[in-house]
Amino acid sequence: MTIGVKEVKLERTAADQIFLPAILEGLVTTARHFFRNTFGKGQPGIDTIRYGEPDVRTEDYYPDRYRGVHRLMYREDGTVRCVACMCCSTVCPAKCIYIEAEDRHDDEEKAPRLFVIDELKCVVCGLCVEACPCDAIRMDTKTHMTAVETREEAVLSKIDLLKRGAPSVAVQGGLGPDYRKLQPDRDPRFPGA
Numbered sequence: 001m002t003i004g005v006k007e008v009k010l011e012r013t014a015a016d017q018i019f020l021p022a023i024l025e026g027l028v029t030t031a032r033h034f035f036r037n038t039f040g041k042g043q044p045g046i047d048t049i050r051y052g053e054p055d056v057r058t059e060d061y062y063p064d065r066y067r068g069v070h071r072l073m074y075r076e077d078g079t080v081r082c083v084a085c086m087c088c089s090t091v092c093p094a095k096c097i098y099i100e101a102e103d104r105h106d107d108e109e110k111a112p113r114l115f116v117i118d119e120l121k122c123v124v125c126g127l128c129v130e131a132c133p134c135d136a137i138r139m140d141t142k143t144h145m146t147a148v149e150t151r152e153e154a155v156l157s158k159i160d161l162l163k164r165g166a167p168s169v170a171v172q173g174g175l176g177p178d179y180r181k182l183q184p185d186r187d188p189r190f191p192g193a
């Protein structure tokens, strides 16, 4: 069997050959976007957040599902909600959560003796929050991880995580996926706590 080869000629006009019309077209497009975004109203670019001015941070910048630095929540009696079930540390793809369990002594549940998150390893996926069966860990602080000089500074202890904590009305064991909607604002720093 003979395989034929089809020769396709690239047809170029004189304008294509000198590239000038294409260059001019590109410049016109760039200039149009520049003037529209700089002086126009309601055009793309006008709503761009001027990030880089930390003093004028706007709440609108944060989407509802923004994931900030972790925090650990409290029970009604002020003790840590976490029952050291290890769901979060198991699901964590970065393996950056380390937990050691201890008995709570007042009931049949456990509590974390150690609860450590290495924020430098964290990939901010939020899976730990999704996996937690009792609303014990959250990333709704709207707090950015601060710059650190050493890894030790980025490793948050149970105390660090509880400092940002707040009471949760979620029933231990769960009110179901909508429990956040059922909660009153407990702490003005953390609406929906």
Ligand code: SF4
Residues within 6 Å of the ligand: 088, 091, 092, 093, 094, 095, 096, 097, 117, 121, 122, 123, 124, 125, 126, 127, 128, 129
């Ligand atoms: S956000 Fe993701 S990577 Fe970070 S601690 Fe949670 S599960 Fe691990």
Ligand code: SF4
Residues within 6 Å of the ligand: 081, 082, 083, 084, 085, 086, 087, 088, 089, 099, 128, 131, 132, 133, 134, 135, 136, 137
């Ligand atoms: S999933 Fe929740 S309860 Fe279980 S160890 Fe993690 S924070 Fe604690």
